Amino acid sequence: MKRLNLICLLLPLSVSAQDSERILKHCASMLAANRSAQSRFFFGDKQRFRSDTQSANAQNFRQKAFNYVWSKEYEQAAVWLEKTTAVSPKEHGIVGEFYLAQFRDYPRALTHFNAYDALTPNFDDIVGYNPVSYMRGLTYRSMGNYEKSIEQFSIAIDPLAAKHGDEWVNYRHFVSRAVSYIATQQPEKALIDLEKAGKNFKRSALVQYHRGRALLLLNRTTEARTAFQDASFFFKALRAERTGDYQEDDFNPVYELEIDETLAHLKTLNR
Amino acid sequence: MNTAGSKFIKSFFVKSFQLDRCWRCSFHCALFILHYSLLFAQTPTREQLVGTWVGVHTEWDLDFACALPVYIQLDADSTYHLGMIDGSATRQTSTWAIHGESVRLDTIHYAPKLITLKNDLLRIGTNYPMVFHRFNDISLDSATVYHQLNGRVWQSDSLTLSLFANGQASLENTVTKQRTAHFWQLTLFGKSIFLLIRGNQHNRGSGYKALWQISNVSSKQMQAIGWNGCTVAAEPFRFVKNLSPSDSCRPSGFQTCDNCFRQIWAEYPLTRGQKRYDIVQLFAKYYQSVSQTGESGLVRVQFVVNCEGETGLIDINGFDEDYCPRQFNARITSQLLTICREHIATDQSIRQVDTASDLFRDVSISLAFRLKDGRITEILP
Incomplete structure (x- = not known):
């Protein structure tokens, strides 16, 4: 009997054979991944990004901060974000964006955007793909100061549109300003912006959703319902094109469930 | 990213095993020394590399490593094998070579100094180093080893190992008393016997926890070669007691199913x-x-x-x-x-x-x- 037990213990378990093949393949892949001193592929690693042997430059500091943000170690992340801007004032823009998008810390974001904009007076500096005025507009909007947000969005949008035309304006910028117009009960202005946004991206669920909201404010319920239906359609129709958990614009999130709930509510009103 | 990472990494961790006396104070120091030594590392010679190398662990971060249940066999005739220590998967066979300072394993050409050898520990790579130790075949009778280990509790300075007759096993840190539940299995590798700890409190899946080569065993003591949380050593375990049928194999608290679990990846x-x-x-x-x-x-x-x-x-x-x-x-x-x-x-x-x-x-x-x-x-x- 003991012999039988022994055989059972010594034999690889057939149930795990598939797992073992997978493990062996992964080990072979890891051997290949270690063929050179290439970049590490996991964020949050302590080995590379938290080592004190790194040189003190803005890029390394920013990477450290990013990795602390990734692991939600906010205390350390804030320390390294501030160090980044101390080493290089040009980093105020991206640090401001971190505080806005990741920390939702609007006062700090505004401080950094202002410091960034002050580096080159009379010029609307760019943060990533957006002018700093637009980023400031998003920050004011998040703080509930819609008037100031409209002012900042307009600084980002109007000169560009006047110089090159509306088609050169990022449609998300029009949407952002429209959201502020809706919040301040100015649906007509919102609709003008959303019209322009829709021309720049014709299949946008985001644009149609906010059109629906603006039209509702004007009591144009039938048109609003069509807009929400279009939003729902675009959302579902474009699902196949999307990878992962898609958002058209992280600063103006729209949720499929939210659209469908609004539509269901409108149907109830019409009964 | 974190999900893909965790899928990618289902290799195996020695979390409770890591908690011995050396661990807390010395692991960082040991890694630092190893990293420092790499500054002066030279590519090992062909003669030094020939042999069989048993997986120790993959170092995913400064404080996180997972057990590596594979071996690499580098023959003098340039044949290369990569296989599972328990033989549970078909081994891969190819060739290997050294060209100047670069080593080639199968089709993988390693940049100079990415494969280093120190004190019979082979380190491959610097991003996520895979560590192997030189295998010395120690012939033991499998029936005797099984008879001595089965249904007994063994203890080293850092670890209490309970090997239940139903195939379950528990590892308990002698200091923190943290205990995890797994399954155990003996496997033949060459003429040697390896003790494999794998699975979790529920089943045998979810990867390997630890692998030790048994170097000798008697009714009072056994010696196991493997990672002791500080280095690869022949760790002595003394016999503590026989397990009674009423003893159950349970973790001391919450236990993840995966033996290579890291929060940020999951x-x-x-x-x-x-x-x-x-x-x-x-x-x-x-x-x-x-x-x-x-x-x-x-x-x-x-x-x-x-x-x-x-x-x-x-x-x-x-x-x-x-x-x-x-x-x-x-x-x-x-x-x-x-x-x-x-x-x-x-x-x-x-x-x-x-x-x-x-x-x-x-x-x-x-x-x-x-x-x-x-x-x-x-x-x-």
């Missing part, structure tokens, strides 16, 4: 994309604002739900508006925790490997709330 993205809507709605519905001036800043709630739906490793931290650690009113933190426990941890879908399967995995949840005077103003992404 994080479920509740606050991103479309899922964000649900989480915002959930807290809007259940959180009752605690109106109190000064209760402002961030509260971070982290916990793990294992593949069986058990919740553990709960961690709750507060930060003030300048990101300095602080404590929040317990009415705030306990509410947040209760909502997480009752409405998030119980959601089976977050543990599901994919919607079409009944396979479940361990997941880590991390939520951060921005509060203003006791009111949730934002849930951070």
